[in-house]
Amino acid sequence: MTIDKDVQKKIAAHPLFEGVARSQLNWLLNVGQAQSLPKQAYLYHRGDQSGFLYVLLTGHIKLSVPAERGSEKVLEFLGPGDVFGESALLPGTTLIADAQALQTCELLVIAAADVMTVVTRAPFLAQKMLANLSKRVQALFRDMESVSLLSAAQRVAEYLLRQPREGNQAHLPYHKRAIASKLGLQPETFSRSLQQLAADGLISVRGAKVVIHDADKLQAMLA
Amino acid sequence: MTIDKDVQKKIAAHPLFEGVARSQLNWLLNVGQAQSLPKQAYLYHRGDQSGFLYVLLTGHIKLSVPAERGSEKVLEFLGPGDVFGESALLPGTTLIADAQALQTCELLVIAAADVMTVVTRAPFLAQKMLANLSKRVQALFRDMESVSLLSAAQRVAEYLLRQPREGNQAHLPYHKRAIASKLGLQPETFSRSLQQLAADGLISVRGAKVVIHDADKLQAMLA
DNA sequence: CGAAGGCTTGAGACCGCTCAAGACCCGTGG
């Protein structure tokens, strides 16, 4: 199994592999496979046995678990550079979540059996993986903390403050329903919290555009 | 900085390093340091800059964040073999939780600057670290799922089913207050949930001893 | 025996959830 020439180039040019020796990179391209995933498609489902470790090169992916009545709980949004499918590293376990592409995605796929080899032959990638998994643990810690300690409005405020802003305007990157779920809220509660913050003069909402009028007060809400 | 002879032996004999070549092990013992942590002591605090990665050899550690009124939110209980202090791998970040020893603990300490070297020289450990971090991500996923989707009694039932049993008796390994916090509950609610399960005839509680009368019905509660 | 800490029990309040309906947004096709 080899990878298309142009896809190889795309991978080699990827920021994730900046400063990596060409020899290591070439070797990695032989071991790994590239995979493209169209918008809305599922990469895997909860309960599958994967056997593969994934590195997300482009696009965004949503990890979630099904809940009652066709609903779902969003566990994590993944972006470029994130490493996932970690069950592959744990013998005897199955995947714990669904992985769905939010946009068209490019992935690097590594067979579980090759992971040990990758660690020895491409330690740079091993270290990136360690750093990335650490980042994810930290993010999950933050989430647990928010869900347990903050009110609905506080969680929304915290989320808004974490979004990238152009000027004082932020853009909600996913459906409100999905963001609400990630924050551990019902869509109705998320909506009401946004209205609340708007009524207090801290923000203005129009669709997915949110204008942050007073970031300091938003921040102060979290105390 | 070297390590006591007997501590070296203890580390070498540790299950975590089973099947590791003596040369790698010796090298590791030069890079890493052993640290002992008495019961109740804090290894670090939220906000500290650590610069160290820790491998827990013996004992249990509690990761938590302070909450209002001298209370705290327990994020994770760690046991032997767990790797933590992961902020060390992420430049520019500080530790996100407090780490407190629940019993006397033995740790292997690795300076962040040496991690890359460890990955190249002791890939076995790098792989264990990857696997362990993956396990932690999975555990956090499960926790998020429970907190978001399950009622208080369901969370307690799930927790009880996960505890090791001798016969049909389980033992709550930490203070009920701490377990409650880990489950995202107030101590009062945890207590009431246990009473509820007892009233339904599924368990009996006496102090930290819990007898599971009907594991199947407990399991069925989670649907 | 007394004190301290952890746990339990009770009563009441509140936040977020549920259910239901209506409004908005946007792509599609006439």
Next chain:
DNA sequence: CCACGGGTCTTGAGCGGTCTCAAGCCTTCG
């Protein structure tokens, strides 16, 4: 260009599970 339709989001009303506050109990340890 406009009307339509599906999906998404908002708004309203009422309910209920969990939290809060407060007191009492039990165990442990000095």
